[in-house]
Amino acid sequence: MLMSAVLDPSAFDAEDFNDLYRIQAEDFLQGIWRNGVLIVDSERKLQEELFKKAASLPIKGNRLRTLLTDLLKEKSKRVTVPSVLPSNISSRDLLDLTCHLKRDTEPDGLIVGNENFEKLRFDPEHRHGIVPLSEYRDSNFEEERQRYCDGLGPIDTLARSEVDEIVIRSARFSKWLKLYDAYIGTGENTSHFRKGIEYILSLWREHGFFASQQGVGSVEIFTCPAEQIRDDETDSAKESKLERNQENYQKVVRELVEPLNEDFPWPIRLSVKDDPDGIFHARYLETQHAIIRIDHGFDLFKPNGEFRRNFFTLNMMESSHLRECRNLPDASV
Known part of the structure; x- marks a missing residue:
């Protein structure tokens, strides 16, 4: 029925965006709206960074910006779990945070940008369940989500x-x-x-x-x-x-x-x-x-x-x- 995902803010790095990438991102967010949840930390570090990423999207990303911000605000679409990282975190620490949430909650996928995908793809601890947003449409995550959505x-x-x-x-x-x-x-x-x-x-x-x-x-x-x-x-x-x-x-x-x-x-x-x-x-x-x-x-x-x-x-x-x-x-x- 429901698919669960941790969304790494790197997935919404503005420099990665082109028309095809935007379509992949919209498909992911619409899929979560239909039958998914996002796992976030109780200190709101991921949410705050994702709100910043949404605000910095190019003009063509208006629809995407609305999808992301509305999703982050919807309680029924969020699972909030405790995190263990300090408040003054860097972008690398954010990746550590998403990996921590993935390890603790065992979601269906960790959705990342291209750069962080390269960092994790050969990591024996984290490589399974890593989904680059640029390849979302062809991912096992989306195939499984669609299967549950169809009934x-x-x-x-x-x-x-x-x-x-x-x-x-x-x-x-x-x-x-x-x-x-x-x-x-x-x-x-x-x-x-x-x-x-x-x-x-x-x-x-x-x-x-x-x-x-x-x-x-x-x-x-x-x-x-x-x-x-x-x-x-x-x-x-x-x-x-x-x-x-x-x-x-x-x-x-x-x-x-x-x-x-x-x-x-x-x-x-x-x-x-x-x-x-x-x-x-x-x-x-x-x-x-x-x-x-x-x-x-x-x-x-x-x-x-x-x-x-x-x-x-x-x-x-x-x-x-x-x-x-x-x-x-x-x-x-």
Whole structure:
């Protein structure tokens, strides 16, 4: 799903720019906008230098300047990690910083300019995963990014490792997960939902960059009550539905939420929302950097352990819809 990159400021050295180089740079930045993240240092050394590089681009680079500056400002496109270098750093130190980030975070690529590519291409520690921006279009990084962007098809036709990779790439650099599935609140098939959610949380625990740190990480499951209570119903009907909804809620807490909280180190919270207009339908996994639409919800497995027919689709345009779902009134359960 998501590709991760460290962007060395040397990739935007003005002297390297011609029309072909500019096209390569635009392709890289547009690709990150679609399904990628940039890894930056917490002291903002890389960001500040990249802003300077953007400002110094030639007039023909106006579109490129906008792409780069907007990308650096977008929180969902940045992964911020601690750095260990002093504040008064030189251009060589900046290369050291990018190599440090590459070593610590193991991204898909370190994107560099031509000069720094020559410095690193024969370095046994750093040569793998180095992508000169001048050759970006033909890189393995772009080929892989495009493959994930196009979608991999139904998960029951994929190898388990490929489905694992979809989840890992979506959640690896996130400090929280949000799961949306209205059907969970019915209280039916809780063991099936638990197995699917355990699968996702286990991958996050094992591969998450931040999730293994003490005190970091949270999970929230958003759902709806089994029965919506309408204003025009009789008091008796309302009371009956409320009682059934409360019973279902307790069943979900007992059979799903409490076991998950016992098995995993982060707080796992259940939020039940009233949805009188029926907007809460599609199912999603949301992370800090990705929104994955899960067509048939978190009941992912057949009784034999194989995946059911389901689709994991990257859909970053759904953030406002998910915000609307989170802002629905809390149900009386």
